């Protein structure tokens with residue numbers, strides 16, 4: 158990927174004009190096979206730039222026949238005449254004024270070319286299985302062998318979409334957005350969440366989903382839906398390519414199933430997660446968090462008994478205090494705790510208080526703690542792993 162983009166930064170200054178007409182960047186715009194429209198047919202009879210030259214000028218008739226008129230204008234304006242020099246074409250590293258390549262400048266280019274949309278990380282949404290993210294990532298960077306890529310790489314001249322009879326070329330936008338089933342799926346799933354089209358270009362469509370303003374719990378799913386739709390379109394295209402078929406109904410079912418599985422995995426505590434995207438949207442839009450309140454009251458110790466409280470223990474210190482039946486302070490102790498968690502500090506405070514009371518026969522005794530973990534272990538609800546006590 159980096160090599161492709163660096164090639165475009167090297168300008169081949171025409172001298173003897175042996176640079177490749179289609180694959181070297183001799184125009185300063187980029188190699189012609191990169192910048193020409195996808196449906197442009199490359200004339201294989203012309204390989205080198207010097208074939209476009211008549212004496213010291215460009216053969217404008219031939220230029221207009223072979224390449225786009227805007228590029229012809231650019232060539233004439235920027236490189237009006239070419240001096241006849243019997244030297245190899247000179248390479249210039251365009252990012253640097255002096256034109257000389259050094260590694261640091263290439264590194265800076267890579268840094269500056271990072272995708273400006275940090276949202277691209279949504280490709281790797283949590284709980285979205287790797288295979289969906291990986292396919293999406295490959296498509297984002299056009300790294301799958303569909304017609305558009307094969308034509309650009311000169312592996313094929315012309316590849317039509319396998320999924321419809323419209324004779325359209327198999328480009329990313331056609332296959333994943335404009336093809337018949339693609340249009341249907343985007344509309345169907347967008348409709349359920351009230352998202353408006355038009356869906357014309359692939360990245361624009363994906364961004365629409367990533368940026369959709371919806372309920373908080375729906376957002377991760379909205380960011381994953383494009384991956385599921387694209388996965389299904391890609392799967393169907395490959396099945397057809399190998400002689401099989403897949404109905405529209407099956408595609409919708411599979412996408413719904415994948416969304417449901419992700420929703421279940423992401424929100425495992427919501428037991429009644431529906432099966433279809435439309436119902437999931439309604440379910441999560443109406444979801445409200447249930448909050449349980451428990452009232453806690455401190456009870457005065459009974460007469461002739463003691464109460465030991467270790468609530469103050471936390472990260473960095475452990476402490477306990479003991480009061481008698483009249484509410485008078487009997488004893489208090491606090492010490493610094495290093496290298497242990499908040500829970501360990503609480504256990505140390507609790508244990509210190511208990512041992513002190515037993516050692517000084519401060520009985521009967523009520524132990525108090527604000528740690529749910531300690532309470533559940535002592536009540537026998539949770540198992541103690543023997544790490545603390």
Ligand SMILES: [Zn+2]
Pocket residue numbers: 318319320321322323325331332335336337
């Ligand atoms: Zn199609």
